[in-house]
Amino acid sequence: MLSQFSYQRAASIKEAAEAASRPDVRILAGGTDLLGCLRNQVLQANRLVSLNGLSALKGIRQGPGGGLRLGALTTLTEIAEHRQILDSYSVLAQAAASVGSPQLRNQGTLGGNLCQRPRCWYFRGDFKCRRKGGDTCFAEGGDSQLHCIFGGASCYMVHPSDTAPALVALDAKVSITGRRGTRLVPLSSFFVLPADSLVKETVLQPGEIVTEILLDPPQPGARSAYRKVRERGAFDFALAGAAIVVAMAEGKVRTARVVLSGVAPVPWRSTDAEKTIIGKPLDAAVAVAAAAAAVKGASPLADNGYKVPLVRGILEETLTALAA
Amino acid sequence: MPETTAKPWGETKFVGKPIPRVDGYERVSGTAEYPSDVVLPNMLHAAILRCPHGQAQVKRVDLAKAREMPGVRAVLSDADKEAQIPWYAPPGSPGSTGSPTASRLFDPHCRFEGEEIAAVAAETPQQAWDAVRAIRAEYNVLPSVVDMEEALKPGAPAVQESGNRWGAPRETKRGDVAQGFAEADVVLEETYRTSCEIHTPSEIHGSVVRWDGDHLTVWDTNQGPFGIQAPLAAAMSLPLSKVRVISHYMGGGFGSKLNLGKYTVIAAVLARKTGRPVRLFLTREESFRAVGNRPAHIMKLKAGVKKDGTLTALQLTGLGEVGAYPAGTSVGYQVGDLYRCPNVLISESQAFINAGPNRAFRAPGFPQCSWALEQMMDALAEKIGMDPVEFRIKNYSAVCQMQQNKPYTSAGLRECLTEGARAFNWKDARLRSKGSGPWVRGVGVAAGMWGSQSGPPSTVRVSLYPDGSASLNMGAADLGTGTKTVMALVVAEELGVPLDRIQIENADTGTTEFTRPSGGSKTVFADSPAVRSAALEVKARVLEMAAAQLKLPVTDLAFQEGAIVAQGGTRKLAVRELTQLRAQQVVVGVGVRGPDPVDKVVRPFVAQFAEVEVNIRTGETRVLRLVAAHDSGRVMDLLTYRSQVIGGLTMGIGFALTERRIMDAVTGKMANANCHDYKIPTAKDVPADKTVIPIDLHDTECNTTGTKGIGEPATIPTAAAIANAFYHATGIRITAAPITPANVLTLLEERRKRG
Structure with a gap:
């Protein structure tokens, strides 16, 4: 049951940013993540500041030179169904379409999907873990089947977003507005590992709000895909997934981005996998080599060793499919 | 009128047709008032403080702050005299404080996360929860154990002072298994495991009082x-006549709503304290922990077979997960009864753990048993080179071996297997290419039976009005299964009254008569004969009235489609023309369920077939199609019958692929008490290609409507059929449910390493 809070509908981004700089205030967009956190007492808030009156944050606009500007309040359904995204950034359309359920995609926003809190069952449950100010990571001695195989330290959650790895693979930038103005951050630098912070998952400072996500024009010869493996057909987070963007030239891979979901506390870019495929034709042997390279250095916990062959399988399958 | 005088139906006009639900509009439009919709004037809202630890002794409960919170009207804890109500006493001995496992409403020794500690009633639900959060409780946290094998090890934390093993192992023995195994050409042994499942009905548990x-x-x-x-009257020390329970609509139970809940008693005590109505409905999180589950099971099964497919011995050693308080976990029945086998030994043990006690869950014990038995049957068939369908048909039993070889009133297992195989195109599907990967395909079969309960007692009233309309008054609840529709069809069949002219009053102890709650798939076969008998009595009274009015002998008259017709069709009298009926305004028929057959056994049978595909790179498993052939006797309404079976198949998919409770071993707390981490199947997990095949052998002996129950059989073999299809696709026997990508990948890796 929700505790009591007051509600404020911000009239401007500035007003929202000012309100959000107070520690007892939370920003409300689609609410699909925040309300669950409040209901389960994962977060506390005395006031919610809604962005939903801010039309500047809504919708998809053309960017300079053929790119796209995605308002932070754009719903996941809009992303998944947008013609240009389907045609030129299929990895993002596929990632957005794989989130939750139709209801969640209709309500959930792109900005919210990037800023959602961890889905670790200890963090969401009635366990006072390190990320909630406690002194234990319950996954360390407990059930770690859904936890990370890369990037864990003191906390072993996985980043729950599907769109984040797709956007990192597309080298997207995120526009952030705070009381002291606006800054542009590459999405690959937006997320924070537990080694750097145990209480926040992004570089957002108090009062900062994600307003827009910027996509460069698609590269010539680009192909992309998002593959997500989950335990049930819908309404489920990734056990593991991969967002892959490659640009082909003369039958060989010119550039490549391979970003994994469900395996690390941030969208996990595998430069080893990328190096394995760049400069080579995309065939089955290269796919196997890249998949093997991607899991080098994985350090599974007691219950999630399966994620190593899973990542391998996902990459073999998806790279092979992209070759066709 | 005793139900046994009714003759079996011949051709039916209403019964057996695909008839939409009589309350479909109300349910879909939202006008149906479920208990959770009830709002009473001046009503308070209550909430419960629950133990946050796997096991703890409550040292102190400080209610002072909560009591002062805005809107709070009453608080209740173990310190209150009114709360000294015994609980978890063994069945059949309500209030037995002498029992070693007896507890009370707010017992300070909390044996599982979610046990009740205190409660609050306030003006709004939010105020009630704010107050619950303001209660300061101090605990002496005790070690806990949430794994049944761990619980039985020496030195394990004590769940119950009388020991973590509940009772001595119960044995069922027939013949001599040692002899049977010696006679066998092939003996296989395997240990199978199933996970704990939560009922997760749409409407969460609760009461308004x-x-x-x-x-x-x-x-x-x-x-x-x-x-x-009855248990509520006992808990509140009231006579039955002063306790009225109303459940006109309810949003699913699957067995978890057969029991009186602590929440009902807490609401009743708070309502008495405040002199105001109280609403107390649980949250989804509470319902995951405290109102039942299908217990996990470990089943060691050993089986012997001759080369010609004759079973020689079956030996099951089972261990069931009770939870923190006594609740039965038996799974063995089908091992002793489904297939002809002269030598059987079943030994079952039960272990307490620090988790919510289990409750009946759609065919308690049977899907677990099928998971083991039907995979074993598959493995035996493979070893002796026999088709799995043929092997099952060969070992089909025409008599009930668990009841002194009494014959069944009807036994359609063979027909289920043959008709199901035909519809599935089994032989071709079995031979079809499995594919070269990463997706590989396979098909599987599993059979099953359900151990139905007895039919009686049930008392039903049917009234006929002078305008020809009728009313049906029965105690049975409609669990969403279509009970009201099915029973109204019986009235329509006998009296010729169209469904839209039948008023239904049901599930209210103040206005309807006794029937036992809907469990054991019994409602149709327990209550429809009583409805039929009541309608027949109305018919008999009406014919007497007509005979007097027409001055003809009763034997010359027949009741046809709502009118009385004289022999030869020479004279016809509509119901509204009956002067005696107009004079008395109503004819009431009272029907009573007659006894079950004494020398025969009533059992429904089932065979289900599954096709799956498995991704051998990622471990994903998808169910592609299902065929369900059921001998549940007569189909009363083809639409609700199909819906029941599809619901059972869906639940079976959850059991096979996605559902399991996860207990954190360190804290003794449930890790996935929410609907995204506890995964019931979605529409995308259920194949569009589902075929339901009713097998009706025209059973005239089971009861006067020829029905045997479909609710539970529908889910019994589904998971096992999926597991067998999984084996056919991959060559990997997955003995532990559910078949998650994690489990599949682990097994695939083991095979890869073996080479």
């Missing part, structure tokens, strides 16, 4: 109000 003087009225979401009335 009101006192009128010393009369208690309860709107409660349950599977039959008479199953709640």
